[in-house]
Amino acid sequence: DVVMTQSPLSLPVTLGQPASISCRSSQSLVYSDGNTYLTWFQQRPGQSPRRLIHKASNRDSGVPDRFSGSGSGTDFTLKISRVEAGDVGVYYCMQGAHWPITFGQGTRLEIK
């Protein structure tokens, strides 16, 4: 199975400051169709996961442009340019290029 490794696992951030989460995969996430199947989710306390970014860098409709995804191959990053109180929660990366689909351990973002 493809192992997804996130860092850090805990991320205390001051309001208004930037935040960055790394996600590394044990195999390349470039699929035979040329797309890179790396997805980022936000899970606020008590809620279902919400998709933020798909195919590594495509922001979903309704997601603030403070969120951006980048990376290629096996190395990916989610950046939040200015953290707001509503960003508190756990962030997961997920790979969909290989069966079975696998998720990272999650990064808990909190306000310092």
Added chain:
Amino acid sequence: QVQLVQSGAEVKKPGASVKVSCKASGYTSTSYALHWVRQAPGQSLEWMGWINVGNGDTKYSQKFQGRVSITRDTSASTAYMELSSLRSEDTAVFYCARSAFDIWGQGSMVTVSS
């Protein structure tokens, strides 16, 4: 609006089975696959399996192979996930999610306790 609505919380004894439903609305359900994902308390997300709602094809994680069955009723726009031989470690929230994980259900809490 596009949504997935899941069945309610369940309490089961060890060794029993549970069947969770996921009803799609706001879109043509047979045009999209559905995934099932498990989340134990305080833990990450774990993919269990997938069904092509159009033709009924399924694919399961090896971890759950033999214990999980995903089915669908196209007339009711509903998919089902049945997990058997339940143990305490199966206590979790179970989610359904549309094919690209763009839409998620609200989750169904399953508690396994004697």
